[in-house]
Amino acid sequence: MTKLKAPVAVPADVDGDLATLRGDCARMAGHWHxxxxxxxxxxxxxxxxxxxxxxxxxxxxxxxxxxxD
Known part of the structure; x- marks a missing residue:
């Protein structure tokens, strides 16, 4: 039986991810005229x-x- 290693943690995106971007946009939407x-x-x-x-x-x-083309 093969022993599996624990998954390697991927560092978080410094600029944020899509969910963060969507949240930021949702919070700003009320400020847009x-x-x-x-x-x-x-x-x-x-x-x-x-x-x-x-x-x-x-x-x-x-x-x-x-x-x-």
Whole structure:
């Protein structure tokens, strides 16, 4: 007969686990203010300006395959 060792204790996650995260979110939910939903219309492309993407991020996105490849 094989003698089994006691299970090795796994160290707790320093940042917490999913249950802790869900509990934190539940406690904070009462503090969040949700504004009334308003319908938004389309924005003219001429109004969209000033968006800067770091070259490192642009290269990363350029190297990714398109959705569905």
């Amino acid at each position: 949700v504004p009334d939903r308003t319908a938004s219309g389309p924005v003219s492309p001429s109004l969209i300006h000033g968006v800067e993407v770091p070259s490192k991020s642009a290269r990363l996105l350029d190297a990714m395959s398109d959705y569905g």
